[in-house]
Amino acid sequence: MPAADTPRAARRPRAARTAPPLGSLTQAAHRENAACTHCGSERVTQLTMSLTDGTPVQFVSCHVCEERSWSSAAGPLSVDGILERSRKR
Numbered sequence: 001m002p003a004a005d006t007p008r009a010a011r012r013p014r015a016a017r018t019a020p021p022l023g024s025l026t027q028a029a030h031r032e033n034a035a036c037t038h039c040g041s042e043r044v045t046q047l048t049m050s051l052t053d054g055t056p057v058q059f060v061s062c063h064v065c066e067e068r069s070w071s072s073a074a075g076p077l078s079v080d081g082i083l084e085r086s087r088k089r
């Protein structure tokens, strides 16, 4: 019997390397940006301002959960604390 061996066409699967979209998930490991104190998201707006008594504070507003937090060099501040300091002169 003749060898009816038809050699299989060497199918080379194309190594279609789809490059991952840049800048979507990968971020620099070094994070300086503030993160939401509630959900941990970095999609926050960070503002630095001074209270009426001159205390420099950082205001972080989260775009994800709408958490708003204040903090100073001394640590996190409550909104009440902010208002209180704003009243005092």
Ligand SMILES: [Zn+2]
Pocket (backbone or CB within 6 Å): 036, 037, 038, 039, 040, 041, 062, 063, 064, 065, 066, 067
């Ligand atoms: Zn959040």
